[in-house]
Amino acid sequence: MTSQHQAPETTGEDREATTTFSELGLSDAVLKGLKDVGYETPSAIQAATIPLLLEGRDVVGLAQTGTGKTAAFALPIVSRLDVSQKTPQALVLSPTRELALQVCEAFESYAAHVRGVHVLPVYGGQGYGVQLSALRRGVHVVVGTPGRIMDHLEKGTLDLSQLKYLVLDEADEMLKMGFAEDVETILAETPAEKQVALFSATMPAQIRRISKNYLRDPQEVAVKTKTTTSANTTQRYLMVSYPQKVDALTRILEVENFDGMIVFVRTKNETETLAEKLRARGYTAAAISGDVPQAQRERTVEQLKSAKLDILVATDVAARGLDVDRISHVVNYDLPIDTESYVHRIGRTGRAGRSGAAISFVTPRERRMLGAIEKATRQPITQMQLPTVEDINATRLTRFDDAITAALEDGERISKFRDIIAHYVEHHDVPEADVAAALAVVAQGDEPLLLSPDDVLAPPAERGERRGTEGRRERTDALGAGRRDRGRRSGTALAPYRIEVGKRQRVEPRQIVGALANEGGLSRDDFGAIKIFPDFSIVELPAELGGDTLRKLESTRIGGRLIELKPDRGRKPRRREA
Structure with a gap:
């Protein structure tokens, strides 16, 4: 009979009070790996599942894609691997090659401080030679699609006789794709004495039957999450590769009319790295993470509130409880590991009846996560295009126009300068329009107002900065155009x-x-x-x-x-x- 464990309903706000990874019983080496990748507190599915798996229990996890379930099963497995055993100890079945590759990468990250761990992705479309060579050398964890795993079993090239852990990831998706028979055949080929974890978004009758036949007294873990987002917040995403992210963010900062902004990254190290890059581009940016002392955090937040700081680069934990009305934009520079974190992040904007904007950078491999977020929040996220040089120039001209309009409103100072201009025109025989253009050149400095199509979006070493009409720092150079003649x-x-x-x-x-x-x-x-x-x-x-x-x-x-x-x-x- 299946026993049930209902994880408490968890929201982004609630998770501030959850346990830490160090309290779940994971090995020291795994905790070091988690610190490297910047994970600070477990999601609801992780907090509920990891202790059960470490105890040796079979588990049925009811959780949507994007709840952090990969770490929920991978961390306990890595904590208990015997690196001296060269035949596979863990097998993870995934419905697609993309998911299999993601799971492999996660295992490798978590095992970074466990010497000698080998993880192998096994999927169709990849040559058998690479997989056979790795299996001969010795593999601890195999992550694969059912079809290719079946091929290896039929050829006798995959030895599951010493298997200790088996994971069915997104079991309902595997069944929808017609892998039901393959999955049951693979399960029948594994040792009777093994630990099984089954994760599924839904629990159809076929999965109930698999659970009954192949799991031993499984503990059922179901996670309910808060997935509502503010109606005042517009949500957009940009498809971008990782190396393009800084360039993309710089262009977006150019064209978006933002007041205060939080840029979310996944790791502590990346907070300072990205803040540094933004400062090099002339923005007032600061970093906060879980390592920042409370006093420093309070000073930084106060600077954000008082407009002395425009951009905060933060991890999820560092931004919890942050309530600053001035935040008009949230950028997910790195997508979060679960949908709850997404909801919590974009909840930092669109407060107190104000409108807000959320922009997410999505790499090609993160399309599934994007779909999970849309499904969980029941809201479509609109795709946006990378701002072009023409977009940036149009924005710069508009701001330049606004600056002129604002200056014209100061009649007293305009009157004084009018006399100076008249004196120059009279003594130098130059048209007033040319004098005005020359003054604009003087005010602009060495950096051009407009970019040319060939300009690279690089950080200027010298930055002409001035306060805009709304008190926010406007960069007159904005995006550098490469190094000038020295x-x-x-x-x-x-x-x-x-x-x-x-x-x-x-x-x-x-x-x-x-x-x-x-x-x-x-x-x-x-x-x-x-x-x-x-x-x-x-x-x-x-x-x-x-x-x-x-x-x-x-x-x-x-x-x-x-x-x-x-x-x-x-x-x-x-x-x-x-």
């Missing part, structure tokens, strides 16, 4: 300096320029060549850096890592060519 500093001696970040930290030249310019008060003319190596980078800077500047740069961080800037003694200073 001939103006002809004759300046440059020397190579070494910094302790490189390709392994995924550092880019624009991050280096932005961080050093911010911390050391440098202009873009102070930078020469930048060469990035695996573990360090070489940056050409003025040979004679002042003591104060050098001390500031030594303690600069890029991506949360101390760069330890120091002169590189491997090359002699050279002089910039005229």
Whole structure:
């Protein structure tokens, strides 16, 4: 007879009081892996299921896609793997190759600190050679689609005789796709003494029968979630690859008329990395995560409320309980791991009767998660297109027009400048329109107002910033157009300096320029060549850096890592060519 365990109804707000992963009984190595990926508190399905699986119980989990169930079964398995056993100990059956690959990636992340763990995806469309070679070398976890698993069983190339754990992921989907017979055949080929976890969004009669025949006194875990979202919040998504995210966010910031914004990322490390990139692009941005002391968190939130700060980059836990009416936009830079977190995130905007906007970045592999969010919230999410250079230029012109209109309203100052312009026109015989255009050039500075189609969206090292008519910081340069001609500093001696970040930290030249310019008060003319190596980078800077500047740069961080800037003694200073 199936016993039942009804997980308490859980909402994003409620989860603030849930247990932590460290209280669930997981191994220390797995907890380290979770810390690396930035998971801070378990979802409802994880909190209810992980202790049961660690006890050895069979489990039937009733949960929608997007509730965090992959971690619910993967974490207990990784915690109990015997790496000395080379035949498969765990088999996860998934309905599609996409889901199988996602599950494999999750296992590998959680097992990052468990030495010697091997996970193998097995699905149709991939050559048998790769799979056979891996199986011969030894695999601990196999994640596959029923059809390809059946093929291996028929060929005798997959040994399930020592299997300890079996997971049926999205069982109802497998049955809908016609895998019912294959699933039962595979189950019959596994040892009688094993632990089984079955996850399904629904519980049709066929799944009830499988549960009765192949699970031993399973504990049933059903999770109810709060999935309502504010009617005041418009929801959009953008299909984007991971490397495009910073560029996409920068373009969106250009065209969206936002007041305060929260940008959600998945990990603690990414909060500071992204905040740094935004600051390099001229935005007032700060990071908060679960590691930030409470006093600092309160100061940051107060800055957001008082408009001294426009963008907050946060993890889910850090933003819990955050109530700032000024937040007009929420951006899911990384999609959350479950639908509850999505509801909680976008609940930070559209408050007190105000309108809000939620924008989610979706990578091709996250289409399923997007569908799960739409299904759970019962609301369609509208696809948006990446803003073009033309869109950005139109927005800049509109803001420029607004700035002129606002200035014209100050009659007293306009009158004084009118006399100055008249004096210039009289003595230089120049049309007033040309004088006005020249004044605009002076106000704009070196950065162009409008982008050309070839311009790269890179961070400017020098930023002309001014307050807009609504008190929010408007960037006159907004998106940099790459480095400008440095001939103006002809004759300046440059020397190579070494910094302790490189390709392994995924550092880019624009991050280096932005961080050093911010911390050391440098202009873009102070930078020469930048060469990035695996573990360090070489940056050409003025040979004679002042003591104060050098001390500031030594303690600069890029991506949360101390760069330890120091002169590189491997090359002699050279002089910039005229």
